[in-house]
Amino acid sequence: MAEWLLQANPILLALLATLFTWSCTAFGASFVFTTEEASPKLFDAMLAFAGGVMIAASFWSLLDPAIEMVKEQGIPPYIPAAFGFLLGGMFLLMVDRVLPLINENMYFKDITSGRAKQRTAKLVLSITLHNIPEGLAVGVAFGILAIDFSTNALYGAIALAIGIGIQNIPEGIAVSVPLRREGLSVKKSFFYGQLSGMVEPIAAIIGAIAVYFMEPLLPYALSFAAGAMLFVVVKDIIPASHERGNVLLATMSLLFGFVLMMVLDLAFG
Template identity: 65%
Template sequence: MIEAFKELSPVVQALLGTLFTWGMTALGASLVFFVKGTNQKFLDSMLAFAGGVMIAASFWSLLAPGIEMAEKGPLPSWIPAVVGFLLGGALLLMIDKLLPVIDTDRYLHDIKDNRAKNRTALLIFSMTLHNIPEGLAVGVAFGALASNVTESTLAGAVALAIGIGIQNFPEGTAVSMPLHRDGMSKKKSFIFGQFSGMVEPMAAVIGAVAVIFIQPILPYALSFAAGAMIFVVAKEIIPGSHERGNVNLASISLMLGFAVMMTLDVALG
């Protein structure tokens, strides 16, 4: 089986690798089916846990790799990180301003509260946006094997896909649980939760095909996604987890989410 995988083209390898990462996102999102009842404290803690996951992923999965990649470029490594980060936050701010005039009821009609509806839309968008550069990174890793752009190895590319896949498990949960908390059905929460990982295979194919052209913009793309996620955490996730009075529980849950994601990111390199 391993030999057969080695014989595949880098594009197919990248596609298969990110189908795994998407599957792990779906697996994490499926935990929503095992939630019994609507215990508000538990659901608030899961929203805060999602915030912790997003903060940790923003640095260890996005900003830190982006800075490391930028060190090989012509500019100081902090410039792509700062530019991408601020642009990501600016985009989410613009989307937040546009949400009231966008017909979100078509997809989010089972969430009655308008503030919760906006939070849901921003959460889905930011997590999906965050998965695009991750998919590109996997695609670039496999594409580099054929183009000799970097000193990449097949084992390294596979390890990257496995690492991102394992990290995607809590991210899937971090989307589906808050959606269910805000009134969305379990089935629909799962669909939107796994959808955030669906973009990775598409992005991976693009990255593998255009590896030479994608590499220079990856630091900006990674930092851009980090800025978008931090904006959502600061504006919606943390305030939302506190709005029903479970402040201490939410704070502890956020720290646990951060610790879990940090551990996965650091342990998996």
């Protein structure tokens, strides 16, 4: 099985992996069919757990491989890692500030309150934006297979996809359940919930193609994805998991998420 995967096109593997992560988002969004209100404690625990998974993935699946690649090139390993990492964070900051707000009146016309429309639109847009660096990270991780045809690289990429898939479940819930609560139909709430994860396959293809055709940029691309992921965790995921007062629960969940991803990456990657 591993041999077949190693012989497959890395771009195709990146697409398949992010179709899996998207399906996890859709699974989370499907909770709207059974409940209109997510348990605050469960939601915060899942969100923080996802943050821990992303923190661990940003190092073991992205930054560490980038540093090792640069060591083999004979240049100071901290230069591409630091530059790419900061560039990834700054890119997300720029996108967060510059990207115009979607037309909430067009997409959420079923919601009568203007303030609720704007809040809902920001929520959907925010989570959709967060899925871009996650898709890029998976794409870059599988793109490495075009250069490093090893089971270590393969299992590392698979572990990253599994970790991101796990953290996509609460994201799907975070979009669909509030939409339903604001008055959208169950079907529309599910549609927008799963739609937020569909940017990941697109971003993954872009990341894999970039690595496939621009090998010297690989350490920078890996570090860029790591910086973007950590920006999302620190700016949004951790604060959101604390805002309802479940700080201790969220903290412990983050630690467990970190440990799980670390074990997955070290055991299989």
